[in-house]
Amino acid sequence: MGDSWWRRRPEPRVLGALLAAAAALWLFIALSEEVGEGETHAVDRAILLMLRNPADPSDPLGPRWFEEFMRDLTALGGHGVLGLLLLAVSSFLLLAGLRRTAAWVLAACLSGALLSDLLKGFFARPRPDLVPHGAYVLTSSFPSGHAMLSALVYLTLAALVARLLKRRRLRLHVMTVAVLLTLLVGISRVYLGVHWPSDVLAGWAIGAAWALAWWGIAQWLQPRPGTGSGEQ
Numbered sequence: 001m002g003d004s005w006w007r008r009r010p011e012p013r014v015l016g017a018l019l020a021a022a023a024a025l026w027l028f029i030a031l032s033e034e035v036g037e038g039e040t041h042a043v044d045r046a047i048l049l050m051l052r053n054p055a056d057p058s059d060p061l062g063p064r065w066f067e068e069f070m071r072d073l074t075a076l077g078g079h080g081v082l083g084l085l086l087l088a089v090s091s092f093l094l095l096a097g098l099r100r101t102a103a104w105v106l107a108a109c110l111s112g113a114l115l116s117d118l119l120k121g122f123f124a125r126p127r128p129d130l131v132p133h134g135a136y137v138l139t140s141s142f143p144s145g146h147a148m149l150s151a152l153v154y155l156t157l158a159a160l161v162a163r164l165l166k167r168r169r170l171r172l173h174v175m176t177v178a179v180l181l182t183l184l185v186g187i188s189r190v191y192l193g194v195h196w197p198s199d200v201l202a203g204w205a206i207g208a209a210w211a212l213a214w215w216g217i218a219q220w221l222q223p224r225p226g227t228g229s230g231e232q
Helices: 003-006 010-036 042-052 066-076 077-095 098-121 145-162 168-191 197-221
Strands: 058-061
Touching: 010 098, 010 168, 010 197, 042 066, 042 197, 066 168, 077 145, 098 145, 098 197, 145 168, 145 197
Parallel strands: none
Antiparallel strands: none
């Protein structure tokens, strides 16, 4: 009964999503202030060097296959992979007649990509220069675009899939996979030396905040059962 009531009433879900989004946004703002004041530099430096061979900072810890595995993981947060995934999902939703859901997914993800570019331009933090980069980079460092966009896209799509599942453990599994992918992408960026750890943490925070805010909006605008309003 409690679970069905939770599904019927959007207000608790919207309030919970917005509160979580506000908490994640607060974390991002706090991090940006600390980064701007240089308070995170010592910890960032220590973590980055901890993942490297002390005798040779150009050599990440672990065998060669593990380094290649981390490059594979980091690609899961790249614009190309996420763009293809977004195109596949949105086109499927359009073909299924779920135009409102497709518009929500596209609006959330594309606005998040724009926000990422704006934030990078505003903070203009240099990339780490302690170790050679293990991946090619084009933009500034804060926040991590890979961490932010993977959080946004994977959490948004997981929420979309979870809405279609009735069993709680299946919904939990889908969300867990999305969170795990997001975490692995962010960790790979630090391992490859292309981001400071605080860049990744900030990317996770703002990406999750953006996804939660859009999810809350979608829940609020979703037609309630019995209103006769179907998705077009």
